[in-house]
Amino acid sequence: MSVYNSLDSITEELHKCMKCGNCMAVCPIYKETRQEVAVARGKISLVEYLLSGEITMTEGMADRFSLCTTCMACNTNCPCGVRFDKIILAARAEAVRKKGLHPVKKIAFTALKMQRVFDFGMKAGSIFQGVALKNIPDRHSKLARMRVDIGIGKEKVFPMLSKKTLRSELPEVITVKNPKMRVGFFTGCMINYFYTDIGRAVVEVLTENDIEVVIPRFQACCGIPASVNGDVGSARTLAKRNLRAFERMGADALVVACSSGGTAWKHVFGELLENDPELKALADKWAKKSYDISEFLIHQVPFKKDGLGRVARKVTYHDPCHLNRGQGISKEPREILKSIPGVELIEMKEAGRCCGMAGSFSLVHPELSVQISDHKTADIQTTNTDTVATGCPACRLQLQSGLENARLDGEVLHTIQILAESYRVGKEELRRPK
Amino acid sequence: MLAHEILQELVQVLGRENVLTEQEDLLTYAYDATAAMKHHTPDVVVSPLSTEQVAEVVKIAMRYHVPIYPRGSGTNLSGGTIPTEGGIVLSMLNLNKILEVDQDNLTATVQPGVIIQALNNEAAKLGLLYPPDPGTVTTATMGGSVSECSGGLRGLKYGVTKHYIMGLQLVLANGEVIRWGGKTVKNVTGYDLVALFTGAEGTLGIITEIIVKLIPAPEARKSILAVFDDVDKAGKAIAAIIRNKVIPATLEIMDNVTIQTVENFVHAGLPLDAEAVLLCEVDGYQEVVEREAVLVERILNEEGAVQVKIAKDDQERDLLWLARRSALPALAQKRPTTVLEDATVPRSKIPDMLKAIRRIATKHNLQIATFGHAGDGNLHPTILTDERDLEEMKRVHLAVDEIFQVAIALGGTLSGEHGIGIAKMKYLAWEFGEAGVAALRHIKEALDPDYILNPGKLVRRD
Numbered sequence: 001m002s003v004y005n006s007l008d009s010i011t012e013e014l015h016k017c018m019k020c021g022n023c024m025a026v027c028p029i030y031k032e033t034r035q036e037v038a039v040a041r042g043k044i045s046l047v048e049y050l051l052s053g054e055i056t057m058t059e060g061m062a063d064r065f066s067l068c069t070t071c072m073a074c075n076t077n078c079p080c081g082v083r084f085d086k087i088i089l090a091a092r093a094e095a096v097r098k099k100g101l102h103p104v105k106k107i108a109f110t111a112l113k114m115q116r117v118f119d120f121g122m123k124a125g126s127i128f129q130g131v132a133l134k135n136i137p138d139r140h141s142k143l144a145r146m147r148v149d150i151g152i153g154k155e156k157v158f159p160m161l162s163k164k165t166l167r168s169e170l171p172e173v174i175t176v177k178n179p180k181m182r183v184g185f186f187t188g189c190m191i192n193y194f195y196t197d198i199g200r201a202v203v204e205v206l207t208e209n210d211i212e213v214v215i216p217r218f219q220a221c222c223g224i225p226a227s228v229n230g231d232v233g234s235a236r237t238l239a240k241r242n243l244r245a246f247e248r249m250g251a252d253a254l255v256v257a258c259s260s261g262g263t264a265w266k267h268v269f270g271e272l273l274e275n276d277p278e279l280k281a282l283a284d285k286w287a288k289k290s291y292d293i294s295e296f297l298i299h300q301v302p303f304k305k306d307g308l309g310r311v312a313r314k315v316t317y318h319d320p321c322h323l324n325r326g327q328g329i330s331k332e333p334r335e336i337l338k339s340i341p342g343v344e345l346i347e348m349k350e351a352g353r354c355c356g357m358a359g360s361f362s363l364v365h366p367e368l369s370v371q372i373s374d375h376k377t378a379d380i381q382t383t384n385t386d387t388v389a390t391g392c393p394a395c396r397l398q399l400q401s402g403l404e405n406a407r408l409d410g411e412v413l414h415t416i417q418i419l420a421e422s423y424r425v426g427k428e429e430l431r432r433p434k
Numbered sequence: 435m436l437a438h439e440i441l442q443e444l445v446q447v448l449g450r451e452n453v454l455t456e457q458e459d460l461l462t463y464a465y466d467a468t469a470a471m472k473h474h475t476p477d478v479v480v481s482p483l484s485t486e487q488v489a490e491v492v493k494i495a496m497r498y499h500v501p502i503y504p505r506g507s508g509t510n511l512s513g514g515t516i517p518t519e520g521g522i523v524l525s526m527l528n529l530n531k532i533l534e535v536d537q538d539n540l541t542a543t544v545q546p547g548v549i550i551q552a553l554n555n556e557a558a559k560l561g562l563l564y565p566p567d568p569g570t571v572t573t574a575t576m577g578g579s580v581s582e583c584s585g586g587l588r589g590l591k592y593g594v595t596k597h598y599i600m601g602l603q604l605v606l607a608n609g610e611v612i613r614w615g616g617k618t619v620k621n622v623t624g625y626d627l628v629a630l631f632t633g634a635e636g637t638l639g640i641i642t643e644i645i646v647k648l649i650p651a652p653e654a655r656k657s658i659l660a661v662f663d664d665v666d667k668a669g670k671a672i673a674a675i676i677r678n679k680v681i682p683a684t685l686e687i688m689d690n691v692t693i694q695t696v697e698n699f700v701h702a703g704l705p706l707d708a709e710a711v712l713l714c715e716v717d718g719y720q721e722v723v724e725r726e727a728v729l730v731e732r733i734l735n736e737e738g739a740v741q742v743k744i745a746k747d748d749q750e751r752d753l754l755w756l757a758r759r760s761a762l763p764a765l766a767q768k769r770p771t772t773v774l775e776d777a778t779v780p781r782s783k784i785p786d787m788l789k790a791i792r793r794i795a796t797k798h799n800l801q802i803a804t805f806g807h808a809g810d811g812n813l814h815p816t817i818l819t820d821e822r823d824l825e826e827m828k829r830v831h832l833a834v835d836e837i838f839q840v841a842i843a844l845g846g847t848l849s850g851e852h853g854i855g856i857a858k859m860k861y862l863a864w865e866f867g868e869a870g871v872a873a874l875r876h877i878k879e880a881l882d883p884d885y886i887l888n889p890g891k892l893v894r895r896d
Contacts, residue, residue, distance in 0.1 A: 015770040015820075019467050021509045025551075025572040034481070034527040034547075035459065036508070042462035049461055060458040079763035 002271040003090035004232040007051060010090045014051070016080045017044045023074035023084070028354045029067055032371045037064050040074040040084040047091050062095035062102075067365070069358035069372070070228055071321040089228060096230030105360065109234040112189075112221040119165065159194040159397060166192045166199035172217050172249075174203055179212035183296075184251035186242070186265065188258040189221050190393035198393055201420035202257050202293055208423045209303050216245040222264035225359050227272065239269040243282045253300065254290045257416055259322035259392040260359070265290035266327060292323060293416050294332040294391060303336075309425025310342035311418060314385040317345065318376070318399060319352040320392035333391050333415040340422045348379045357398035369398070370405070377402035380410065388412045436477040436521075440498050444480055444522075447490040452528070454479040463523045466508040466515045467570075468857060469773050470821045470830075476503065476517040481525045485603060485611060485642040488524070492640065492886070493609035495522055501889045504636040506547065506578030509570040511774055512855025514582060514635050518890035526577050529642065532556050539617045540648045541600060546577025546641050553646075563651040565592035568851065569762070577641050583633030585851030590809035591683045591717075592649075594851065596632045601645035604631060607638075607882035617645060630877075635853050636888040638881045652717035655683070656727040657751045660712045660739040661705055665689070668710035669785030671737035672808050675714070676781070678733055680726050684715040685809025686758050689788055692765065692803040692816075693757075699764035702757040705741070710788075712739075712808065713758050761805045762816070769801070769818040773830060777841035778850030781811040790840040791815045797836075798829040812850035838864065854892045862894075 001009040023040040024030055030039040037043065046064060049055045068088045075084055101109070166187055183206060191199045206213050223238035242264075246254060256262045269283040297303040315337055324330045330352070337345050356362065356372025376399065380388055388399050388410055400412040445453050454460065455478055464473035477500075482488045495502045501521035508515050517523050530547035535556055542564065544553055551572045553564050568574060568584035578584075580602075585594040601615035604627075615621055615628040631638055662668040672685060688696065688711045697704045704711060712734070716726040727744055734742045745751035766772045779787045788804055791813075795802035806813035815837055819830050838848055838861050848858050848865055863871050871894065878885075878893040885895055 016767070018469060018766050018772050019465060021467055021507055021570070021573050024507055024509075034525075034530075035454070036462035037459050045462055045465060046458065055457065055461065058458065060456055064458050080766045081763075 007094045026073040026077045057098040071354035072325040092230035109226045162196045166196040174213040181252040182212040184254040188261040195393045198414040201417040204420040216249045218245040222261045224260040257293045259320040262292045298332045307426040308422045312342045313387045315387045316348045316383040316385040318390040320395045323391045355398045373402040389415045452481045468513045476523040479523040481528045506575030512853040512857045514855035548576045562648040566595045582853040598647045603643035604639040654720040654723040655717035657715045657745040659743045659754045660734040661708045661741040662710045667738045683717045686713040687808035688805040692805045696764045700760045771821040773817040776850045776852045778812040779844045779846030783844040798833045
């Protein structure tokens with residue numbers, strides 16, 4: 001039984017917890033609030049009281065369940081192996097079943113489901129965003145700040161919506177001479193609408209390695225924002241649409257450059273669709289050939305090292321929670337960075353500590369999100385690097401926002417962008433007369 | 435429910451944001467880390483930011499006769515922070531500053547909400563060490579560990595929390611603030627209240643500042659692991675090490691049940707038929723450590739260990755320790771409820787205690803694994819059970835009773851490091867008789883006549 005269907009699915013998980021409180025040592029939210037309800041042990045107790053019937057679901061309870069970035073640090077530190085990420089998802093889904101979805105989230109997730117309306121909104125947004133957002137001049141990527149506080153604070157720095165979405169900018173199939181394989185690229189929303197530069201870098205690197213890239217036009221949002229907030233219905237609709245879109249185009253493998261997208265394809269789609277044998281089989285089939293881009297380049301290709309040009313950057317790498325703890329990928333991006341001539345990799349303290357973005361968490365709890373981010377920014381600052389690499393567009397946004405607010409000049413990039421840059425420099429070096 | 439005016443007064447003192455009154459928050463202060471313990475929801479949770487605020491809260495509580503339950507991280511194993519009579523939970527976590535590390539006097543001054551590891555991180559920057567290291571060192575607070583007098587793995591050589599507490603600032607049950615002790619090594623002015631309040635489990639006063647002793651961090655360390663096919667031989671080996679005038683920083687033991695569970699869990703390379711494993715660490719100056727490690731190895735061989743391993747480097751050391759570190763996690767994953775006791779005996783009685791525990795396990799048909807700090811006689815018989823199984827829980831309680839009886843009969847004590855709290859209150863008379871229980875009560879009533887501070891713990895109210 002999946003965590004999305006019933007609270008009973010996590011009974012055994014709850015019984016594993018011996019209330020030792022080891023989760024307190026690593027929880028980024030607890031570190032800020034020092035209130036028991038912030039940490040896994042507190043929320044596990046609340047779920048236990050719910051199951052024992054001692055209390056019933058309240059809106060206050062749903063609020064408390066929103067206090068989790070799902071960073072999974074507590075999972076790793078738990079001596080009893082409690083999978084708190086499962087517990088929190090089940091608790092949130094239960095909250096939505098009993099109390100309904102927060103009205104703002106309802107509107108947001110409905111929009112995600114209606115791709116064309118969403119595309120139109122984003123397009124209109126790219127034209128009118130100047131009304132709400134104020135440009136920050138002279139930055140590496142186009143950044144903006146809210147002009148007025150709409151309840152999420154004015155702290156957060158946003159990337160400007162791209163004039164053209166990635167999927168409208170690029171053809172659906174990008175061919176190469178003598179392709180060694182055909183790979184489907186799941187872009188995810190942030191790369192499609194905001195960080196198209198990451199998407200272009202993915203395509204650049206793949207084609208450089210003689211791989212044909214398919215970007216199915218009818219792919220949708222990964223649905224993670226909905227499923228982690230308990231909106232299981234919306235998440236299911238999106239999972240189905242994505243599976244069908246990729247199945248129709250066909251590919252030897254699927255790559256993502258976003259940690260949520262990777263989690264969705266590898267784990268979540270199958271869990272959401274467990275009651276539909278046909279779609280479950282399809283989800284399992286694609287899960288087996290889904291890869292994070294760094295994982296794909298190291299283990300499946302492996303990517304070519306000749307032709308890499310010199311990139312003079314001092315880089316520190318931030319581990320996205322859902323890539324590192326969620327998919328066990330932390331060595332691969334570092335291996336890529338180390339293979340690039342000129343790149344000096346300097347580790348920050350606690351590279352695996354959550355940046356505090358956690359998708360909609362940063363919108364619901366803007367102050368906490370910024371507090372958590374400040375620790376990360378401080379750790380980045382002590383590395384004296386000029387570039388922060390990471391493997392997730394959401395982390396990129398949060399990290400850039402943190403640097404911006406601390407008035408630091410570092411650039412935040414996806415690992416794949418630095419690799420693409422290296423290939424580009426490599427070609428220029430070849431053209432240059434010796 | 436507390437009267438509205440009490441809440442109002444608390445808010446006036448602490449500010450709205452430091453007073454929790456909603457059910458969803460209160461419920462998360464109804465328990466601590468103690469297994470199979472009934473939970474109790476407080477009426478309010480307050481988080482003071484200063485000693486003055488603590489004193490004001492105590493005065494309000496006194497005026498309205500509302501109990502106060504001081505709490506750090508709630509990691510204790512005796513029910514010590516469960517608010518059995520409702521009232522106010524006083525969370526000390528916002529008083530979390532390290533006020534000073536004094537290199538000349540080798541002291542540190544900290545607020546009670548400081549996490550033990552945070553103090554050690556600061557001390558380490560100066561090459562210093564705060565030796566008490568309970569298993570919860572990364573989560574437990576200084577206030578909590580002083581109140582419970584935590585022990586840990588280094589007890590044999592370095593002692594426990596009470597050996598490092600030099601001075602305290604306290605809020606008494608009448609709301610007065612006093613300071614006792616200080617940075618001087620010698621101090622015989624008045625009764626030793628610092629000693630009295632250390633391990634008082636928050637029943638006599640509320641600690642708001644702590645001066646601790648630091649020591650120079652040892653320069654080197656070396657770990658040795660020995661496997662025995664007989665518990666008695668392991669016991670004799672422990673005695674022989676000490677007799678040869680080696681005082682290891684750590685001397686740990688694991689019994690056969692623990693070894694089997696751990697081995698299945700982490701595959702550390704322990705023989706499954708081993709009856710006992712000893713894990714020893716010596717520390718100090720490099721030269722001394724080299725000498726002692728060789729000596730310990732020889733003693734272990736002479737005492738009939740079937741296998742002795744010395745870690746050559748840190749990597750090998752971590753491997754040796756993996757088994758011991760994994761003991762509790764491995765055991766905890768076997769059954770849903772883990773009842774962890776800390777009955778303690780003179781170290782010469784360790785083999786007797788191990789055998790008695792095994793006898794009790796067989797008698798009550800229970801799974802009991804035993805590991806612990808053999809060097810200081812502090813064992814952790816760990817009962818693996820399921821609190822939903824009421825019939826089995828009955829047998830668990832009988833077994834616990836018998837474990838305590840044996841420990842006391844062997845000249846030991848009910849609790850080496852976890853404290854009495856609610857969990858062991860009923861056994862106190864076994865250890866020091868009704869007269870002893872009365873003496874405890876007289877001290878309690880002299881300092882807290884209305885039972886405002888952590889009532890229902892340690893001292894029975896008749």
